[in-house]
Amino acid sequence: MRLHRFRYSPYARKVQMLLDLLGARYEINEVPYGDRSALATLTGGYIYVPVLEDADGTVVVESRDICERLLGRDAARRFCPDALAGPIWAYADFCDGPLEDLLFRVASPDVRDKWRDPGERALYTLVKERKFGAGCVDAWLRDRTALLGRARKLVAPTLVTLAERPFLFGEQPTLADAALYGLLAMLHEANPSLVTDLAPALEPYRLRVEAAARAPR
Numbered sequence: 001m002r003l004h005r006f007r008y009s010p011y012a013r014k015v016q017m018l019l020d021l022l023g024a025r026y027e028i029n030e031v032p033y034g035d036r037s038a039l040a041t042l043t044g045g046y047i048y049v050p051v052l053e054d055a056d057g058t059v060v061v062e063s064r065d066i067c068e069r070l071l072g073r074d075a076a077r078r079f080c081p082d083a084l085a086g087p088i089w090a091y092a093d094f095c096d097g098p099l100e101d102l103l104f105r106v107a108s109p110d111v112r113d114k115w116r117d118p119g120e121r122a123l124y125t126l127v128k129e130r131k132f133g134a135g136c137v138d139a140w141l142r143d144r145t146a147l148l149g150r151a152r153k154l155v156a157p158t159l160v161t162l163a164e165r166p167f168l169f170g171e172q173p174t175l176a177d178a179a180l181y182g183l184l185a186m187l188h189e190a191n192p193s194l195v196t197d198l199a200p201a202l203e204p205y206r207l208r209v210e211a212a213a214r215a216p217r
């Protein structure tokens, strides 16, 4: 399998974590931000990440569809057991939706500043500004305290749960943890202190999910 990603993409990092938890063998292709020709050729024109090339050659886009496909395999049942499928998918959708909507704004100024290539930095800014308006990335930096405050409200119940058990649905990680991890990986790639700024307990949690993914199965 091959996973095409940007290192800071929460959707790609969610899929990557699910692959790691599954113990899957795969390669990473770090898509060059400013040259997506190979990706467009592979997908027939889709240039978002993640994209998964499955072992049988099938090309799958959209992280939710990729996760559904991976979870459809027998070995993956424990990451979304039937009895919890509703709440686990709902939590993953909460991460991909309202929580991502705040946290990508928190991460974006640092992600922008990390592009070494001026063309890639400008393209990243253009992509954001065409959707959210001129100066949006600078505005998100100015508004970071407020954005983090709103995100903290959304994660507050999650922290209550994680004070009681290691993972969102118990002793073992599930798809829900992969989704939350994807967001924390985005923050960490942007600026490691952002994870702790959001909530100190989320840094040991982030490391716990990574340790679970490394643990022998």
Ligand SMILES: N[C@@H](CCC(=O)N[C@@H](CS)C(=O)NCC(=O)O)C(=O)O
Residues within 6 Å of the ligand: 006, 008, 009, 010, 011, 012, 047, 048, 049, 050, 061, 062, 063, 064, 127
């Ligand atoms: N709904 C898609 C969203 C994918 C997405 O928005 N990916 C972002 C990176 S996080 C992307 O590729 N953006 C294109 C760009 O920045 O040019 C999914 O879940 O896979």
